[in-house]
Amino acid sequence: MNKAKVIGTLMFTSIAAVTLAACGSNSSSSKKTTSSNADTSKIKPYTTNNKKSVSGATFKYGEQSASPFTGIFSNELSVDAVDSDVIQFANESLFKVDDSYAFVKGGAADIKLDDDAKTATITINPKVKWSDGKSLVAKDVEYAYEIIANKGTQSQRYTESLQNIVGMAEYHAGTAKTISGIEMPDGDDGLKVVIHFKQMKPGMNTSGNGFIWESAVPYHYLKGIAFNKLISSDQIRKNPIFYGPYKMTKLVSGQSAEFVPNEYYYGKKPQLAKITFEVVSPNQAPTAAAAAKYDMLAIGPTSYAKVKDSDKVTVIGKDPLSYSYMGFKVGKWDSKTGKNVMNKDAKMNNKSLRLAIAYAMNVKGVAEKLYPDTGSQLATLIPPAFGKWSDSSIKAYPYSLKKAEDLLDKAGYKKGKDGYRTNPDGSKLTINWATISGNQNTELMNKTYMQAWKKIGLHVVYTGGKPMDANAWQDAVMNDASNVDMYDSGWSMSREPSQDDLYSEAAPFNWERFVTAKNTELLKNMNSDKAFDTDYRIDQFHQWQQYMHDQAYVIPTLYIKDLYAVTNRVKGLSLQPTSSWADVSVTSK
CATH class of the missing domain: 3.40.190.10 (Periplasmic binding protein-like II)
Incomplete structure (x- = not known):
C-alpha cells in the first residue's frame, strides 16, 4: 500500500x-434513517x-x-x-507485509535497511513478470520515483518525505537529469536498487512510511511517453499493465x-x-x-x-485507518517552490470562525442518526485504529450553537438585519463549501450542517450552487479554486502514522495550505532521530493532535466501520x- x-x-x-x-x-443509502440496534x-x-x-x-x-x-x-x-x-486485483505492492504492516520477505521484492549506510536495498524476485511477459527490473522501480518527482507529471505524490532521498529535490527542480540517490548497481535490467537517504527515519520498516515508494511501473511500456502526457495516455487510462x-x-x-x-x-x-x-x-x-x-x-x-x-x-x-474531515482553505500551492503558502488574510484564517463552524456541526447526532452502531464522531486526526498513536484524551468538538455564537461575537462577526454575519471589517461574509453529491443520507447530513450554520448567522453556500461531481470537486479543491473556502473529504491512511505527506509545508495533499512554525516543528519531531525512542515519538504525535484540535484548520468528522x-x-x-x-x-x- x-x-x-x-x-x-x-x-x-x-x-x-x-x-x-x-x-x-462504506455508505448507507437507504431512504430510512432510523437507528438500528x-x-x-x-x-x-x-x-x-x-x-x-x-x-x-x-x-x-x-x-x-x-x-x-x-x-x-x-x-x-x-x-x-x-x-x-x-x-x-492486478496492482500488487512491491513488498510483502505481516499483520502489523511491517515489511517481511517473500514479495515481488525484498527490502533491507542499513541505518549506518543510510540506505534501503531493494532486491527484486527474478520470477516476477509484468502481465505482458516482460520481467520486473531495477529501472521499473527507479522510474516510479521519476514519475512522481518530475514536474511534468504534476503528481500529487511528490512529498517532503520523498525529498529525504538524496538527489530527489534536484531532479524535481530540473537541475539534475537523474535522481543521484537511487542507484542500480547491476544496471537498468538488473534486480537490485539501492536508495540513499539523507536521514534514516522511524517507521521505515513499516508499509506506508512515506519515505519509500512501494510500487514499480513498466518502464518498457511507458518510456516513449512524455511525462506531461502520461496521465492522459492509453497506457495509463485504457490498457494499464501490472504484475x-x-x-x-x-x-x-x-x-x-x-x-x-x-x-x-x-x-x-x-x-x-x-x-x-x-x-x-x-x-x-x-x-x-x-x-x-x-x-x-x-x-x-x-x-x-x-x-x-x-x-x-x-x-x-x-x-x-480512514476518516472524514472538514478542511479550510487558508492559502495556495506554489508550484514553483513546491510548497504551500499560507495567506494570513484568507477568509478562513480566523480560528474563531473555524471553531464556530465546528461547534455548530452536530457530527455526533449525524453519526447516531445516519450511521447507527457503526459510525461515530472522530476526535483527532489519528483514528482509534492506530492504538497508542491516537490520543484518547482529546474530546471531539461538542455540538454547541451558543459556544459558536459567542466565538463569532467576540471575534467581531456581527449579525446584520438579514440575520447573516459580516466579516470583522464590516464586509459581506459568504462561505463557499465544496462537497460531493451523494445519496439521501449525504443530502440529509448536508442539510443538517447548512441549517446549523444559518442559525449562528453564517451564510454558507455550495461551491457552484450545488454538490459537485467528484471530478469537478477534485479539480476545484486540488487547484485552489477561488470559490472554495472549505471542503469535506477524507483520507485512507497506511499503518505507519507519519503525517508529513498530508499536512507539511511541502505536501501537495495539504489542501488547506496551512503552514505554521509549530506544525512544522511537531511534524519534524515525529520523524527526528529522537523519535527512534517510541515514547518520545508517541508524545510528539499526541502534542500534534492537540495542536491541530486547538487550531482547527482541519476538523475530523466521521469515523465509520x-x-x-x-x-x-x-x-x-x-x-x-x-x-x-x-x-x-x-x-x-
Whole structure:
C-alpha cells in the first residue's frame, strides 16, 4: 500500500463522509434513517467458508460511487480511492507485509535497511513478470520515483518525505537529469536498487512510511511517453499493465472493468476465471447487497441491518485507518517552490470562525442518526485504529450553537438585519463549501450542517450552487479554486502514522495550505532521530493532535466501520494486510 489515498474524493460520494476509503465507499443509502440496534462487534475481517472451491467461476465486485470513476490507473498519478479499487486485483505492492504492516520477505521484492549506510536495498524476485511477459527490473522501480518527482507529471505524490532521498529535490527542480540517490548497481535490467537517504527515519520498516515508494511501473511500456502526457495516455487510462495475480482485459470508462488471471504471475495461481468490477449507485446498493447481486459490496449501517440476517450473504468488516474531515482553505500551492503558502488574510484564517463552524456541526447526532452502531464522531486526526498513536484524551468538538455564537461575537462577526454575519471589517461574509453529491443520507447530513450554520448567522453556500461531481470537486479543491473556502473529504491512511505527506509545508495533499512554525516543528519531531525512542515519538504525535484540535484548520468528522456484504460462496477473502486476491475463490457457480 502507498501512503494516503484520497478517500475524500470519492469517499464522500457514498457516505458523504468516509472511506479515502477503505475502498471508496462504506455508505448507507437507504431512504430510512432510523437507528438500528445492529451489533457489529462480532464481525470478522475475513470469510469462514471451508467448502471445496470450484473452477471456472466469475467473481462480481460492486463499488459504491455516485460518480463514474476517474480512470487514472497509476499509483504515482492517481489520488482517487475508487481508481485504486478498480485495479486492486492486478496492482500488487512491491513488498510483502505481516499483520502489523511491517515489511517481511517473500514479495515481488525484498527490502533491507542499513541505518549506518543510510540506505534501503531493494532486491527484486527474478520470477516476477509484468502481465505482458516482460520481467520486473531495477529501472521499473527507479522510474516510479521519476514519475512522481518530475514536474511534468504534476503528481500529487511528490512529498517532503520523498525529498529525504538524496538527489530527489534536484531532479524535481530540473537541475539534475537523474535522481543521484537511487542507484542500480547491476544496471537498468538488473534486480537490485539501492536508495540513499539523507536521514534514516522511524517507521521505515513499516508499509506506508512515506519515505519509500512501494510500487514499480513498466518502464518498457511507458518510456516513449512524455511525462506531461502520461496521465492522459492509453497506457495509463485504457490498457494499464501490472504484475499482480490478475490483468485487465476490458474497460467501460468510468463504469466497469473485467480481469482474468495473469498467466505470468509469480505467486500462487489465481483461482477465479474472471473478476468483474462495476460501479453501483449508493441508492441501489442496499437492495443489491441483500439480493447478493455482487460477491463483494461495501455497505453502510442501514444496509447492514437489512442484510445481517440474510442467508445469501455474510458481512465482514474492520475498524478503518480512514476518516472524514472538514478542511479550510487558508492559502495556495506554489508550484514553483513546491510548497504551500499560507495567506494570513484568507477568509478562513480566523480560528474563531473555524471553531464556530465546528461547534455548530452536530457530527455526533449525524453519526447516531445516519450511521447507527457503526459510525461515530472522530476526535483527532489519528483514528482509534492506530492504538497508542491516537490520543484518547482529546474530546471531539461538542455540538454547541451558543459556544459558536459567542466565538463569532467576540471575534467581531456581527449579525446584520438579514440575520447573516459580516466579516470583522464590516464586509459581506459568504462561505463557499465544496462537497460531493451523494445519496439521501449525504443530502440529509448536508442539510443538517447548512441549517446549523444559518442559525449562528453564517451564510454558507455550495461551491457552484450545488454538490459537485467528484471530478469537478477534485479539480476545484486540488487547484485552489477561488470559490472554495472549505471542503469535506477524507483520507485512507497506511499503518505507519507519519503525517508529513498530508499536512507539511511541502505536501501537495495539504489542501488547506496551512503552514505554521509549530506544525512544522511537531511534524519534524515525529520523524527526528529522537523519535527512534517510541515514547518520545508517541508524545510528539499526541502534542500534534492537540495542536491541530486547538487550531482547527482541519476538523475530523466521521469515523465509520468498514463493512462488506460477501456472498456465502466466497472463500479465502480477507481484509487483513497479508491477504491476496490470488487466495480468493468461490465454492459454487
